[in-house]
Amino acid sequence: MTLPKGNYSSDELKWFRELFDKYYESIRHFAYFKIGDVDMADDVVQETFLKLWDIRASVRDDTVKTLLYTIAGNIIKNHFKHQQVVYNFQQSRETDINPENSSADEAIRMEQLNRQLQDALASIPDGPREVFLMNRIDGLTYAEIAARLGLSVKAIEKRMSEALAVLRKKFGYSL
Amino acid sequence: MNENKNSISPEMDEKTLREMFQGLLVPPSKVGKEEAWAKLINAIDEKIEKPKRIILKPLITWAIAAGFTVLVLLSSYLFLNQKTTIESPIASTFSIVLPDGSRATLNNGAALSYRRSFGLLNRNVFMKGEIFFQVAKHRGTFRVTDRFNHQVLVPGTEFNVISRSNYFAVHCFEGKVEVRITQRELFKIEKGEAISVKSGTINRQIINSDFQSKPAWVKGEFTFSNNSLSVVFDELSTFYGIQFNADGFDPNSRTFSGTLPVGSYEAAANILSASLGLTFTIAPDSSSITFR
Numbered sequence: 283m284t285l286p287k288g289n290y291s292s293d294e295l296k297w298f299r300e301l302f303d304k305y306y307e308s309i310r311h312f313a314y315f316k317i318g319d320v321d322m323a324d325d326v327v328q329e330t331f332l333k334l335w336d337i338r339a340s341v342r343d344d345t346v347k348t349l350l351y352t353i354a355g356n357i358i359k360n361h362f363k364h365q366q367v368v369y370n371f372q373q374s375r376e377t378d379i380n381p382e383n384s385s386a387d388e389a390i391r392m393e394q395l396n397r398q399l400q401d402a403l404a405s406i407p408d409g410p411r412e413v414f415l416m417n418r419i420d421g422l423t424y425a426e427i428a429a430r431l432g433l434s435v436k437a438i439e440k441r442m443s444e445a446l447a448v449l450r451k452k453f454g455y456s457l
Numbered sequence: 458m459n460e461n462k463n464s465i466s467p468e469m470d471e472k473t474l475r476e477m478f479q480g481l482l483v484p485p486s487k488v489g490k491e492e493a494w495a496k497l498i499n500a501i502d503e504k505i506e507k508p509k510r511i512i513l514k515p516l517i518t519w520a521i522a523a524g525f526t527v528l529v530l531l532s533s534y535l536f537l538n539q540k541t542t543i544e545s546p547i548a549s550t551f552s553i554v555l556p557d558g559s560r561a562t563l564n565n566g567a568a569l570s571y572r573r574s575f576g577l578l579n580r581n582v583f584m585k586g587e588i589f590f591q592v593a594k595h596r597g598t599f600r601v602t603d604r605f606n607h608q609v610l611v612p613g614t615e616f617n618v619i620s621r622s623n624y625f626a627v628h629c630f631e632g633k634v635e636v637r638i639t640q641r642e643l644f645k646i647e648k649g650e651a652i653s654v655k656s657g658t659i660n661r662q663i664i665n666s667d668f669q670s671k672p673a674w675v676k677g678e679f680t681f682s683n684n685s686l687s688v689v690f691d692e693l694s695t696f697y698g699i700q701f702n703a704d705g706f707d708p709n710s711r712t713f714s715g716t717l718p719v720g721s722y723e724a725a726a727n728i729l730s731a732s733l734g735l736t737f738t739i740a741p742d743s744s745s746i747t748f749r
Contacts (some may be wrong), residue, residue: 302497306490313484324488331497371481399481418478 284433294338301346302331308420308430309354314417316358318367324454330354357432367411369400371419402452405428406445412437414445501627542668545586550674555582558593562735587619589675607654608637614686617672619653624698626653630670635674654747662691679717679725686711687728700745722746 309330313323330353334341344376345368373396404413416422422430424438431438464589475492485492545551545563552562553569556576561569567586575581580599592599594613601609603620614632619625627636636644636652638659644652652661673696675680686708690701699722711733717725726737726746735748 299494302494306493310486314483320484320487324486324493326498327486327493328497332500335497335501367630370484371486373482419481419483 294320295417298331298338299333301329301334301350305350306346309350311420312351312412312416312430313358314418315356315412316355316367316408317362317365318369320370322362326354329357333357355425367404369404371396371400395439398452401448405452407449410441410448413441417442423456532685537572537578539573540570542568542570542571557595558600559595560591561591562589562591564588564674584618585620587617587621587674589615589617589672591615591634606639610635610637615670617675619698621698622657624653626651626698628672630672673717675720677719679719681712681717683712685709686713686733689713693717693722693725697725699743701726702745702747704747704749706749 310323310327314320316323317323317326328352333353334346334350363367384452403415406414413427415422416427416430423441424435427433428435428438460653467521481720483555488496501663513514543551543553543561543563543619545567550564552560554560555571557580557583559580561582563569567583567584567588569583569584576595580595580597581602582600583602583603588601590599590601592610592611592613592615599611599613603618605620605625607620607625609616609618609627611632611634611683614628614634617626617628617630619627625632625647626637629646629648631648633647636646638644638652638654642659644659644661646652646661649747650661650663652659654660673692679692681688686703690703690708693699694701696719713729713733715728715732717728719725723739725746726739729735730748733748737746737748739746
């Protein structure tokens with residue numbers, strides 16, 4: 283950990299580091315869910331925390347979580363040109379999906395399925411999609427997501443069902 | 458599209474798909490968390506250092522530029538504002554040529570001053586007493602200002618200005634002149650006309666139809682040829698700032714031919730009384746001469 287040489291207290295820096303540790307991954311994921319680009323997501327994380335540092339004097343601990351997401355959301359809205367999202371999620375347990383049936387053919391089939399899944403995700407409207415991914419990939423509860431995005435749990439439920447509806451239409455399944 | 462749809466086999470249940478989502482991972486950052494933190498701290502430090510460079514540097518530059526400008530303006534102001542004053546020697550007239558080619562002839566006791574900026578930025582002169590101006594045609598208006606802020610403005614012409622404590626008069630000998638008695642009282646007079654202010658009363662008059670080309674004092678004498686006495690009186694009144702009056706006869710009925718010296722009004726009055734057979738009295742306060 284580099285020690286900054288500016289004229290601010292070590293308490294401030296400690297507080298900042300704690301927030302960074304706590305939210306680095308989830309903000310990065312949030313940005314990735316929104317723009318589908320790892321490099322841009324890294325930039326958004328930088329900008330978001332810099333902005334938070336600038337306004338640190340007026341930040342309240344009970345709202346800092348929502349604030350981080352709001353800052354990130356605004357940065358993306360204002361500085362990143364909206365383009366077609368192309369996800370490139372990685373599979374953690376490709377071989378585990380169907381162990382008793384893991385032929386070469388099956389591996390290819392799974393990869394194909396994965397690609398389809400990511401394309402289908404990209405076709406979900408922005409709002410419902412990020413909620414869906416926060417729930418399914420980051421494993422956040424509806425209440426957690428609601429708190430982070432500054433929305434009601436009801437709104438999260440609505441977005442989830444919208445996302446599921448799109449996926450159902452794509453695959454003809456109940457997920 | 459249809460084929461794609463079918464590639465997810467019906468046997469795959471909800472549980473499998475849920476597992477698939479759970480298996481999806483956001484691709485790792487190419488930067489890495491600690492590197493991102495280091496970058497962040499660097500950016501914070503830069504932000505703190507930068508303002509010093511950004512704010513101070515232009516400030517010094519601006520301060521130097523401003524100081525230099527002030528210096529140049531001040532020195533040029535002081536230089537251009539330097540005043541030249543000319544006073545005519547006692548009991549004689551004095552003539553000078555101004556930087557723009559105009560000629561000023563100062564009567565006894567007159568003074569003229571102008572700044573070094575005369576002829577460059579303006580053609581402003583300041584005066585007291587009596588001065589005959591022959592203004593050269595030049596860029597800008599020639600402006601004469603006296604101690605009482607009476608002003609005479611001309612493009613290029615000949616005129617005589619008298620400025621005394623209770624008397625101000627302008628005679629136009631050539632062209633047109635603009636006379637500002639006060640900010641609101643503005644008069645335009647032409648060749649042969651005069652305007653005078655005595656104790657706050659403004660008097661505009663036509664002096665003489667075949668008017669001389671120069672004031673008498675410049676020439677050193679008045680010349681009349683068969684002029685009515687009222688014209689002679691008017692001219693003498695205007696010239697000396699003393700009222701010449703007729704008592705018991707009509708000055709229009711008498712004429713006068715000859716020259717009168719400029720030296721003093723008493724000498725002129727003596728010649729007039731002798732040649733016309735009149736007597737005169739001078740008021741105790743020297744404000745008027747009455748002929749009978």
